Amino acid sequence: MSKGLLIVLSGPSGVGKGTVCTALRSQVPDLVYSVSATTRSPRAGEVDGVNYFFKTREQFLEMIEHDQLLEYAEYVGNYYGTPRDFVEKTLAEGKDIILEIEVQGALKVKEKFPDGIFVFLMPPSLDELKDRIKGRGTESQDTIDHRMSVAVDEINLLQHYDYAVVNDKIELACERIQSIITAEHCKIRK
């Protein structure tokens, strides 16, 4: 049995990674989603164990200490990390898994999984990105400004990725990512 593909989807806050991932998962039921751990508070409607594993700072530090995270990063004042066992088990079962994570974490995953497929979701423009973060209505002005400056830094790391996908329309972005997955399954690995 061949190993599954590890797909990393990054992109600035507000670009629509979550929405694209949800749409992808409904269109590609075999694609497994990695649920991250975070110290951020749940937003309205977010469910523990579905959107994130919500942890206290102490619990998160304990996960780091016990080497339970494949990668982790501090992002706008909170910790986010990928539980290691679940990813390794899913790949060993020959299933594809998608990690929706920010850039620092993605670069750490790349060191451990150089064969991973690294996809960067781009906003159609920076103005559009700001409107989307504001439109979410969940962030304070300070957080919006902070997320926008981090977004510019993140876009500057585009060259570390294999693919850039513009999220102009969710259906189109999903189609592009599905095409990438299909192509990667057909690829001859040397």
Ligand code: 5GP
């Ligand atoms: P949010 O607070 O908007 O849910 O997520 C903030 C950022 O953290 C997003 O860019 C999201 O992709 C990223 N993120 C979510 N989970 C992880 C993770 O496990 N590791 C890393 N490095 N980033 C994550």
